[in-house]
Amino acid sequence: MPYPVTVRAGVLDKLIEVLPVVIPELQTVRKFARVPDDLMAVELPAAYLFEIAPEERSYSNRVAIAKMRLMIQIFFNITMKDSENNQFTDAQAFMEYCAGKLHGMFHNSVGLSKNGLVNVVEITYDRIISNDSIGLLNSTFDVEYRHDRGNAFQ
Numbered sequence: 001m002p003y004p005v006t007v008r009a010g011v012l013d014k015l016i017e018v019l020p021v022v023i024p025e026l027q028t029v030r031k032f033a034r035v036p037d038d039l040m041a042v043e044l045p046a047a048y049l050f051e052i053a054p055e056e057r058s059y060s061n062r063v064a065i066a067k068m069r070l071m072i073q074i075f076f077n078i079t080m081k082d083s084e085n086n087q088f089t090d091a092q093a094f095m096e097y098c099a100g101k102l103h104g105m106f107h108n109s110v111g112l113s114k115n116g117l118v119n120v121v122e123i124t125y126d127r128i129i130s131n132d133s134i135g136l137l138n139s140t141f142d143v144e145y146r147h148d149r150g151n152a153f154q
Helices: 007-022 091-108 110-114
Strands: 028-031 046-051 056-060 063-077 117-129 134-148
Touching: 007 028, 007 046, 007 063, 007 091, 007 110, 007 134, 063 091, 091 117, 091 134, 110 117
Parallel strands: 028 046
Antiparallel strands: 046 063, 056 063, 063 134, 117 134
């Protein structure tokens, strides 16, 4: 018998499910995994999700409100090709594409709200070219979700 999933876990699981649909170029998506030392050993582009600050909690009558600071890092080969096998004009173009897709994912994915996600605030998008072959889009969000007070499974 499967164990019950908390609203928090449901939101994160849904993000893991939706990310490769929204950004079909992604080959690897992992939640709270340590970024490997050798990115050449991982299928790129790769997205990693991390919680980077303690979860904040508050209550409003019978509703528990929680907010996590979530970082999504997308590593990619600078020579990455898009879904039509055409190269993006440059690494900056691919990072801009991913940033736009992340923005749309949080604001247009109905499935996320059905899993308890109620609000997302985009904090930062850092675009980094680390060397001649690897680029990184580092994006940070405040992700707010709710459930019944006293029952984190609804």
